[in-house]
Amino acid sequence: MFVGNAVTVMQEKEISQAVIGRLPRYLRYLGDLKEKNIERISSQELSSLMNVTASQIRQDFNNFGGFGQQGYGYNVEYLYDEISKILGLDHNHNFVIIGAGNLGKALGNYLNFERRGFIFKGMFDMNPALIGQMVRDVQIKPMEELEVFLRENTIDIAVLTIPKTGAVGLVDTLVDNGIKAIWNFAHVDLDVPEGVQVENVHLSDSLMKLSYNISRYNDSKEQ
Amino acid sequence: MFVGNAVTVMQEKEISQAVIGRLPRYLRYLGDLKEKNIERISSQELSSLMNVTASQIRQDFNNFGGFGQQGYGYNVEYLYDEISKILGLDHNHNFVIIGAGNLGKALGNYLNFERRGFIFKGMFDMNPALIGQMVRDVQIKPMEELEVFLRENTIDIAVLTIPKTGAVGLVDTLVDNGIKAIWNFAHVDLDVPEGVQVENVHLSDSLMKLSYNISRYNDSKEQ
DNA sequence: GATACTTTGTCAAGAAATTATCAAATTTAT
DNA sequence: ATAAATTTGATAATTTCTTGACAAAGTATC
Numbered sequence A, B: 001m002f003v004g005n006a007v008t009v010m011q012e013k014e015i016s017q018a019v020i021g022r023l024p025r026y027l028r029y030l031g032d033l034k035e036k037n038i039e040r041i042s043s044q045e046l047s048s049l050m051n052v053t054a055s056q057i058r059q060d061f062n063n064f065g066g067f068g069q070q071g072y073g074y075n076v077e078y079l080y081d082e083i084s085k086i087l088g089l090d091h092n093h094n095f096v097i098i099g100a101g102n103l104g105k106a107l108g109n110y111l112n113f114e115r116r117g118f119i120f121k122g123m124f125d126m127n128p129a130l131i132g133q134m135v136r137d138v139q140i141k142p143m144e145e146l147e148v149f150l151r152e153n154t155i156d157i158a159v160l161t162i163p164k165t166g167a168v169g170l171v172d173t174l175v176d177n178g179i180k181a182i183w184n185f186a187h188v189d190l191d192v193p194e195g196v197q198v199e200n201v202h203l204s205d206s207l208m209k210l211s212y213n214i215s216r217y218n219d220s221k222e223q
Numbered sequence C: 001g002a003t004a005c006t007t008t009g010t011c012a013a014g015a016a017a018t019t020a021t022c023a024a025a026t027t028t029a030t
Numbered sequence D: 001a002t003a004a005a006t007t008t009g010a011t012a013a014t015t016t017c018t019t020g021a022c023a024a025a026g027t028a029t030c
Helices: A017-035 A043-050 A054-062 A076-086 A102-109 A143-152 A164-176 A203-222 B017-035 B043-050 B054-062 B076-086 B102-109 B143-152 B164-176 B203-222
Strands: A073-075 A093-098 A118-125 A138-142 A157-160 A181-184 A197-200 B073-075 B093-098 B118-125 B138-142 B157-160 B181-184 B197-200
Touching: A017 A043, A017 A054, A017 A076, A017 B203, A043 A054, A043 A073, A073 A076, A093 A102, A093 A143, A102 A118, A102 B102, A118 A143, A138 A143, A143 A164, A157 A164, A164 A181, A181 B203, A197 B203, A203 B017, A203 B181, A203 B197, B017 B043, B017 B054, B017 B076, B043 B054, B043 B073, B073 B076, B093 B102, B093 B143, B102 B118, B118 B143, B138 B143, B143 B164, B157 B164, B164 B181
Parallel strands: A093 A118, A093 A157, A118 A138, A157 A181, A181 A197, B093 B118, B093 B157, B118 B138, B157 B181, B181 B197
Antiparallel strands: none
């Protein structure tokens, strides 16, 4: 009797976040190529297009298996589809936005997310003045209804566009009601249980980096 | 006779962007400590607070010179001020927002940038329906007035919240009229001359990373 | 004021990421 | 069909980033 292999977990090599972070950019360039009806591309061509080394491109793609062919290069459409799958864009993700301020509304109105399978399902806010307003085809609901809504709908992602004070206390509610991932625009680090994903967008951090690079360049000029 | 040293330009060690990227987070924690009137902190304490190694903290700070003292640790306020200076937050940066859509308005209304010395000076859009509207104390102007405005005011930063097609063609105008840095929300890579800083905020890339991490975790669970 | 304790700054080691190199596979040209 | 050119995937070399270790310098205690 053969046992043992049945439960063998394929120890997949962990892909570094550095690699993952580059995939969306590859996808963007491949999408552009597809629109231009370009059928194939070599790592060398893509390299000069994207300003990264050809070696890195091949290395990155090879983390997921051989997508290319010697002497030919990569088939644009095939590669595009494979990267889409890797990024989980081959199936839909429902999301709710919590915080119906300017930023929340901006994200709710952003149609391109839908094209990638991110479906805007609900929006919540504490402010009574906002309740009932429409953002696209979604009506803003009071925060009290969030829990029930999450239980009655299959929502993967919560987008947090509320001040940091509110954000921290909300995590438990979200996680307890099935949220798998948080796209966090609040300027605070969230503490989530193992298995819940957090992606931070700290806009002011980004602006500070820009500020540093301005100063650095000016200082180096002065010398 | 000793010559040579006179013209020796202090070859400052280039600080890696990895380090710079961590500075805003340090600043945030130090700000919180300051608010709690905590006077001093050791790398060890900060380490457990921020979930990074104490060694990395000391290494990071030491890139800029010794901010601490053996046996004592770091003075919170002093360290806060020094990091602020490094990030160029000790003087103001004026910015304009180009693109008065939802995202542009959201950023224009975000008051916290002002606290850090980023001053909202102007807003421009192509859409005639938006011209004249107020965003805080700034009136939306037509794109035709952008060039003159940039010449007549000292603006460091242009915030691009327009679709990518418009963004690429705008770079030359911005750079020719004194813009030193672009905070780019358009989903495209901008080609700028040496010395002009670009910080990209590619929201859909960020969302895709989140999507990958959701899939990855679910897949690993299934096995 | 002497001693024990704390904690930095620095240097070395280790790990991770990037780049270079090249054999093997395939395509293109003759 | 054969030879020349192209290009991947894999491995090795290099570089960068992170972590560990510890002497030196300070603080706190008795």
